[in-house]
Amino acid sequence: MKANKFQSIFSKQNRIFQFLTFQFLILLSCLFYFSLSSANAQKIPVQISIFNQSTAIPFTRFFTTPVHLGLQVGTEFNYSKEYYSNFPQKSHHWFQTVNASYFYHKDLAQGIAVFSELGYEKRFKFGLALQALLGVGYLHTFSTQDEFALVDGVYKKKKDRGNGRLYPTFSLGAGYYLKPSEKYSTKLFVRYQSWAEYPYSPGFIPIMTHINFHVGYKFFVSK
Amino acid sequence: MFNQKINLVFPLLFFIVIFSSCKKSEELSENFYTCSPISNDSSQQNQNHQKYEEFMQQLVSKGIPSVSMTIYKETDGLWSGANGKADIFNDINLQSCHQTRVGSTVKMFTAVTVLKLVEEGKLNLDDKIADYVSESVISKLENADKATIRQLRNHSSGIYNYIQSLKFQTASLNDFEKTWQPEELLDYAYGQSAYFEVGEDVYYSNTNYILLGMLITEIENKPFYEVFEEKIFIPLNLKYTAFAAKNPVPKGLVRGYIDMYSNFNLTESTYKSGWDYFTADGGLLSNSHDLVIFFKALMNEEIINQNSLAEMLTVFEPKERDENFFPISYGLGIFKVETHKGTAYLHSGDAVGYYANMIYFPKDKTIISYAVNGNYGSLDQYISTKEAMTTFIDLVK
Numbered sequence: 001m002k003a004n005k006f007q008s009i010f011s012k013q014n015r016i017f018q019f020l021t022f023q024f025l026i027l028l029s030c031l032f033y034f035s036l037s038s039a040n041a042q043k044i045p046v047q048i049s050i051f052n053q054s055t056a057i058p059f060t061r062f063f064t065t066p067v068h069l070g071l072q073v074g075t076e077f078n079y080s081k082e083y084y085s086n087f088p089q090k091s092h093h094w095f096q097t098v099n100a101s102y103f104y105h106k107d108l109a110q111g112i113a114v115f116s117e118l119g120y121e122k123r124f125k126f127g128l129a130l131q132a133l134l135g136v137g138y139l140h141t142f143s144t145q146d147e148f149a150l151v152d153g154v155y156k157k158k159k160d161r162g163n164g165r166l167y168p169t170f171s172l173g174a175g176y177y178l179k180p181s182e183k184y185s186t187k188l189f190v191r192y193q194s195w196a197e198y199p200y201s202p203g204f205i206p207i208m209t210h211i212n213f214h215v216g217y218k219f220f221v222s223k
Numbered sequence: 224m225f226n227q228k229i230n231l232v233f234p235l236l237f238f239i240v241i242f243s244s245c246k247k248s249e250e251l252s253e254n255f256y257t258c259s260p261i262s263n264d265s266s267q268q269n270q271n272h273q274k275y276e277e278f279m280q281q282l283v284s285k286g287i288p289s290v291s292m293t294i295y296k297e298t299d300g301l302w303s304g305a306n307g308k309a310d311i312f313n314d315i316n317l318q319s320c321h322q323t324r325v326g327s328t329v330k331m332f333t334a335v336t337v338l339k340l341v342e343e344g345k346l347n348l349d350d351k352i353a354d355y356v357s358e359s360v361i362s363k364l365e366n367a368d369k370a371t372i373r374q375l376r377n378h379s380s381g382i383y384n385y386i387q388s389l390k391f392q393t394a395s396l397n398d399f400e401k402t403w404q405p406e407e408l409l410d411y412a413y414g415q416s417a418y419f420e421v422g423e424d425v426y427y428s429n430t431n432y433i434l435l436g437m438l439i440t441e442i443e444n445k446p447f448y449e450v451f452e453e454k455i456f457i458p459l460n461l462k463y464t465a466f467a468a469k470n471p472v473p474k475g476l477v478r479g480y481i482d483m484y485s486n487f488n489l490t491e492s493t494y495k496s497g498w499d500y501f502t503a504d505g506g507l508l509s510n511s512h513d514l515v516i517f518f519k520a521l522m523n524e525e526i527i528n529q530n531s532l533a534e535m536l537t538v539f540e541p542k543e544r545d546e547n548f549f550p551i552s553y554g555l556g557i558f559k560v561e562t563h564k565g566t567a568y569l570h571s572g573d574a575v576g577y578y579a580n581m582i583y584f585p586k587d588k589t590i591i592s593y594a595v596n597g598n599y600g601s602l603d604q605y606i607s608t609k610e611a612m613t614t615f616i617d618l619v620k
Contacts, residue, residue, distance in 0.1 A: 054393075054397045055393040055394075055396040055397045056390075056393045056394070056397060057389050057390055057393055060390055061390075061394075064394075064397055064398075065398070066397075066398055068397075105397075107398075107399035107400060107495065108396065108399065108483075143488075143490055145247075145248070145490045145491060146247060146248045146312060146490070146491070147488045147489065147490055148311050148312075148480070148488070148489045148490075149487065149488050149489075150286045150487040150488075150489075153283070153284030153285070153286075154284075155288060155308065155311045155489060157311075157312070158488065163484050163486075200484075201483050201484055201485055201599065201600055202484075202485040202600070203485050203600060203601070203603075204483075204485060204599050204600050204603075205392075208393075208396075209393065
């Protein structure tokens with residue numbers, strides 16, 4: 001039966017995704033541990049943002065309705081070790097983020113993503129900061145409606161185990177350090193994040209693009 | 224302190240995940256789906272009854288939620304049947320009399336209505352659409368100032384198809400239950416380059432039929448779908464046929480399903496077809512039975528006269544062939560295809576979660592019409608491809 005052949009292909013794909021997810025989670029755990037370790041003598045940055053998620057062609061839309069809310073939390077560690085020690089003489093740095101995010105789109109799906117980004121920030125003396133981030137991660141989406149699976153030629157309501165996706169991201173952001181002269185100042189920021197989910201609907205819509213508009217807060221905590 | 228922050232964040236995340244509950248399916252009783260059985264139905268006595276029933280059962284077992292099929296042969300008369308679930312969640316069996324969405328098959332109704340207006344002397348096929356539709360619309364669509372009504376109808380206007388806009392596709396997914404107005408859809412075609420100079424080639428464009436709907440509304444001074452009712456639905460007694468604009472999801476409408484992730488896992492899409500509720504390029508509610516009644520009356524010159532039908536069936540050849548489909552040429556709101564069983568005329572239609580098709584073989588006046596309540600992903604291979612159509616044709620011919 002052709003149907004079974006398709007199901008077999010997708011089961012195999014799911015197993016590959018599960019394996020990749022496992023590997024990716026291990027990598028993220030290592031990064032997270034490394035970020036905390038590297039910040040041993042420092043304060044640890046934490047970023048929290050809420051965002052509006054939408055399916056859209058990146059950079060064609062800015063903010064869309066209806067709002068599909070999401071929440072992102074993450075931390076980062078510096079590649080430039082002297083950034084904090086030489087602040088404010090060194091006003092830019094490269095860093096790596098580790099994030100988890102969740103979105104809810106009532107007619108399509110809800111998704112949980114874990115991802116890491118390579119970021120660059122330029123910080124100005126008067127408090128403004130500009131960022132660009134390029135990332136990749138894993139997204140697992142779950143249907144927000146009942147799903148019916150074909151079992152022996154009959155559709156039955158099924159427990160949704162979700163679908164795994166590759167999650168590449170590219171973001172541009174701007175923020176303001178509330179105490180510009182302090183290296184561990186808190187920061188308010190907005191971020192335009194464009195991302196894709198692949199595969200989306202094989203044979204129909206191979207890849208789906210999205211945008212998230214974030215409003216967030218960065219703060220430092222002592223370990 | 225770090226731990227305290229974490230303690231705040233993760234319960235919040237957890238709370239959102241756990242309590243953002245799924246949108247549950249509607250509980251609907253069998254009474255909700257009660258419909259008037261097709262009158263004078265002699266399907267049980269049809270010599271091919273068993274063969275058609277088995278074919279539908281096979282289709283359903285492959286993953287199509289339900290299929291209704293109506294076949295007219297001069298030798299056997301009319302046969303109608305249905306198989307599968309009109310509503311999976313509530314376990315409702317499909318009946319031939321159930322109403323479903325038939326998408327772009329409405330284009331043939333639009334084309335016929337325009338021909339009726341031509342017969343009534345209210346317009347000419349070679350009039351420019353710009354003579355009837357607002358300048359504010361025409362000026363923003365490349366080629367619209369030069370295209371004639373005939374060129375809109377046979378898709379030789381070259382006007383951009385708004386459905387092809389990736390911005391439209393992502394926007395419609397972003398607000399999946401939005402009810403779009405014609406002007407909002409046209410917005411995605413405004414400023415887009417035409418595919419070719421007017422009349423140089425043919426390229427299917429839904430935008431053409433939005434304009435034709437506007438034309439009918441303008442000439443008759445009432446919504447185009449009311450004109451459909453007066454000129455087609457009522458005279459032909461198409462009692463299962465209506466236009467979505469009057470009631471987009473009426474009582475008893477078959478539930479639609481989509482295989483969004485191509486893995487035979489379906490979600491319901493009954494309320495997600497709002498992009499064509501108000502436009503003449505889609506939005507028809509009907510069933511395979513009424514589509515056959517309509518097609519038969521059309522070809523028997525019971526709706527439009529011989530000259531109008533001849534105009535309708537005069538075809539325009541595309542410059543390039545689609546290798547994945549039968550050789551096709553474009554009539555006025557109808558397609559002519561060269562199948563392995565001879566020449567046929569047809570029009571199909573997609574809506575979100577629904578697909579319908581009607582095929583007419585002039586040589587023996589056989590008509591095949593089918594409607595299903597599932598599409599996209601892994602389902603399309605069984606309903607809308609050349610191979611799928613071949614199986615339907617082989618069944619009947």
